[in-house]
Amino acid sequence: MAILVIAEHDNAALKAATLNAVTAAGKLGGDVHMLVAGASVGAVSQAAAKVAGVAKVLVADAPQYEAQTPENLAVLVKGLASGYSHIVAPATTAGKNLTPRVAGLLDVAQVSDVVAVEAPDTFVRPIYAGNALATVKNADAIKVLTVRTTAFDAAGEGGSAVIEPVAAGADLGLVRLIGREVTKSARPELGAAKVIVSGGRGLGSGENFSKVLEPLADKLGAAIGASRAAVDAGFVPNDYQVGQTGKIVAPQIYFAIGLSGAIQHLAGMKDSKVIVAINKDADAPIFQVADYGLVADLFTAVPELVAALG
């Protein structure tokens, strides 16, 4: 049987996380189909058809899918589900919002945040903020999964899937989108960045985030991340939060600056290739996971680092 990947998009472009989900789906043994549900999603469907490994793209194009609200989408996915062994979405805020609702409608269990596929019915997932890895076997006929994007490479281009329209479902009219405040930034997306510069409470203010961390991020072409404490204090927007309950990242290099390294933070970044910590407290737990630690005041060390990078 085939596997259905739910495409994440903004009606204009496919989101990168979908490509990681396609790779995970490819490990489940079956043709990979992708569902693009949205409004005026011609361009997204074209892009989806070009993703390597995708055999068919199902397109539900209707105004009631424009806002991507899960009530309408879940009913649509439920209607398509009987032809599939697995339904897969990336474990992004959109995926986490939608797929449990699909699983609920289908009366099946969801396996969240899959980091490895051992068999088509057996998956590895982190629990307890990543302090343990559980291998679980799912006995349900249709397996609903969200997959951790950092655990699977992004699928490339080169596909030539057939595009097939599917009938849209009803508009349940349960929710109405009032608006979105999307953080605008010229920097790479946190989830896809090769270099991340993260700051914590030690930065002291949003102004210091811009004055001290941004020059470093500019030098390195990095994304900026933050600890929960920095977000709670209002230094940076919520979508900067890295951790158990924020974003999961695994860049080539992660700079942890003025953050202590609480387990909830480590859960989101400990799979980074190289971790650099700058903290004035030599006993900060972040040094226990850092490849390179510098015990120093960040307000002198970071500008020095920027200068040294030339």
Next chain:
Amino acid sequence: MKILVPIKRVVDYNVNVRVKADGSGVDLANVKMSMNPFDEIAVEEAVRLKEAGIATEVVVVSAGVGAAQETLRTAMAIGADRGILVETDADLQPLAVAKLLKAIVDKEAPKLVIAGKQAIDDDANQTGQVLAALLGWAQATFISKLVPGTDEITVTREIDGGLEKLAVKLPAVVTVDLRLNEPRYATLPNIMKAKKKPLETMKPADLGVDAAPRLTTLRVVEPPKRSAGIIVADVGQLVDKLKNVAKVI
């Protein structure tokens, strides 16, 4: 309106959990247990709505072992009016919990369910959404703001790109994120008062719910450990290591 808040007893967020040597799970013997932090935020929000004269009653529900009574008492000390424990020693997975909650919602008829967005033990992030599906209600996950209304509420959700504002028809299920509020500490007089609040206990069978698990855990292991690296003397040495040893810049 009546508000229902599901709560879960979990390992305290400060505990460093250990995996059992036989790979059967994590060691929960003699470990500090607390209310799931997200659920505390959910209880706090419901109680604030009651204090603002919007909620008429706040009912807290937990499914799990008998000791979850303490967790329900904690919620009542924050200000919930009464508690319901669906008692079982069995392994409860999110789908089963959502079914139990659905049965309670059918009996209690709340207009709003406020749940935590995830439990910090299994990190599943499902129960609220599954419950909304089973009820056919509107859902709003990961909310950082809730503005009440009569037939609908307005919420702000934390999403990957920033924030999203939705008008949500009641009845609805919402799940809360960290920045919705800062839960109060229960005061001693309120802890005493909470001991006298009603707490009803029932079994999954009383609700006619099949709570059998669908997922079997084959093994639980520790993730590969990251070992600490080196402490560099200064910025110059740091740059040298990154350029010439790690070769990442």
